[in-house]
Amino acid sequence: MAKTIMIVDDSASIRQVVGIALKGAGYDVIEACDGRDALNKLTGQKINLIITDVNMPNMDGITFVTEAKKLPAYKFTPMMMLTTEAADDKKQAGKAAGAKAWLTKPFQAPTLLDAVSKLVLP
């Protein structure tokens, strides 16, 4: 059974690139355009990894991670943040909220898959 990964990012192009890479590696992908949208899409289905951007309209990534961790179905779901090198304080805030994995932007597909495979195998 294929593993499911949710990608949350307000940039459609990032969602698309990440989506193509992950689907190519054999994962199922759910897309959401911001934190609020993502929370709405967390309806209890099995999700193996959530990848989220930090700066997003409506609800930012850190709030989203905090909220998602409160949902019983996603308590143990690993969360990965997309950060920029410069935003170290954001990384720390994300870690504190519960997103222990991170990926530094800009990244290429192999890096993404490598990081993902540390957390879930297809």
Place this chain on the structure above:
Amino acid sequence: MSELDAALTVFAQEAEELLTDMEDALLSLETKPDDSETINSLFRAMHTIKGSSGLFGFSAVVGFTHEAESVLDKVRNGERSIDAELISVLLDSKDHTAKLIEHCLTQQEAPIPASLAAESERLIRQLTGRQTTDLQQSDDSVQLEIEGGGEISVDDNWLISLEFQKDAFRNGMDPLSFIRYLRTLGEIKQILTMAPELPAGDDMDPENCYLHFKIAFQSDANKQTIEAVFDFASDDCDIKILPPNSKFEEYVNLLNAQDDNHVKRLGDMLVQVGALTQNDVDHALQSQQAIVESENQGPSKPLGEILVERHVVQQPLVDQALKKQEQTKQKLASEANYIRVDATKLGHLINLVGELVISSAAMNLIVERHGLSDAGDVAASMNALVSSIRDTALELRMVQIGETFSRFKRVVRDVSKELNKDIELYISGGETELDKTVVEKINDPLTHLIRNALDHGIESPAQRLAVGKPAQGTVQLNAYHESGHIVIQIADDGAGLNSEKILDKALANGLVKPDHDLSQQDIHNLIFAAGLSTKDQATNLSGRGVGMDVVKKNIEALRGSVEIDSIEGEGTTISIRLPLTLAIIDGFMVGTGQDRYIIPLSMVDECIEMNANECEIDEIQHYINLRGQVLPYLRLGDYFHNQIADTHRKRESVVVVKSGQTKAGFVVDELHGEHQTVIKPLGKVFERLNGITGATVLGDGNVALILDVQGLIQAAIKNKSRPAPFLTSQRIQ
């Protein structure tokens, strides 16, 4: 390989000797159980065997002797008493160690047979007094290898220890996915799963992670890469990665290949060769800091020890790195970048540079006179070279004054003891540099001034307490650079100068007349006059009325000056100003009539054309009105009695000079500008000439006199305070 074989032979011999000694020691303990030296030797025996076995990768021996060593350490520290039972277990352990070593030496490749492993376990239990049913397992990985069957070999494998924290699952960490990912880098040879903190039954929280893993991992990846696998888990997992023993040689080679041009820190060295990652070092430093803070005493534990304890690096590698570090230090120390040079050679060099400066000035003159424009370019660049040669040559003789200063620590200590005073010497500005010849000559005056401060300045503790000062007096020695001079200050927080007392003495000695109008400053300066001591009773330390005048004379001989600043009851500060060098200075050349004079450039404040609006001369009151300020002046031509038919004076200029706080104007005919001045001392006959400290040879072969600015300023001030001499004579006429 033969070298290794030879080393193994030495190891075998050494181990045998140690074990024999151990047996003797154990047997003697039966009669004298409290002999601490014997216990120490037991501990050392086990410790040494453990250390050298580790070097050869005999992990079974290391694991076993480690336990014995820990027990002996406890005995040594008095935490555990030694009894007949323990002695017999230790004797068995000694025999067992011998067997283990034997096995390792003869069948290096073969794993430890089960019988030996079982024996190890049995003895460890007896040694440590642990129950077989005890669920509490030690967190010591080396020992776990043994308990896990003694089969994990650290020879070719990385030993990865993962201790997940309870929150790991909640944070989305799945230990399994990391371990699966690890396989992409190499082969997992063996994996031990442990749950040392697993609570019983009801207390267990299924959401908590209780799992620890020990992984024997074979891979060509470097430590950094392996550590990166667990990046995401770093918050929720204590990760320790021990490089395989087979890497040891590689690391040692890399260590030895490190350049030894500067001393590096242990952590940096090991990170550079790849034996450690920056993370390892950071964690170890953190725990070092934590130990220091929690214990708050004693020296902190060495970093190497912490690293070995955390099982991120092997002891021998740390030893090797430390050895390398020591070697580097020694190498650097032996090649310290100093050359001892004979002072006379240096003096000769400086004289030659002086001549070079003069002849380059002569060359300039000729080039200028003949108007050779192409030669002018060459001359200009040579000039630049000559002046940098001059500066460098003078720098060669520059030494820090700190050494001279610190000699006075002893003086202060001895003298304050003798006087029953409590005095502390504070030194600052020790790195200030000045010419070696000046340093040598300043020593005596300084000694005198410090002794004075100790003897006359600082009061006795009782007196100090009575006036509300701390019982401990302080003397401060300070040095700093100020516009081409070095200023040395001796400050004490003692009683200060008593003006009345000085004045009384001075009156009694006939130094001043009763109808004087001396300022406070003038009175203080009287202590530099010959034959005046304010101390009623002379001691053998200082002050029989000879001294301060000699101090002043010595300092003036160095073209320096002394200033005294004292507040009664609060202390005295004596400032000595000295030129940085006695050989070559930047001078400012002026001329009156046919004569040329050099004023040290550092003392020139400004040059103004006479008769300009901002500068007006008052011949009757004998002062210059410089932008509304009164400035004493001296007409250099008059002062030195130049023979000039000056029925109509030429256009004149004023050079405003400054020495310390005092200023004066020198009226001259011509300003020649900056001049590199090589100081030639005057002959003995002219030593006591007023207003001149030396001479120099100019490029055209003429001689210019170097002015004693300090003395001339005093002369100018005196001139101002009394009417001009020619006016007096006019009145008489």
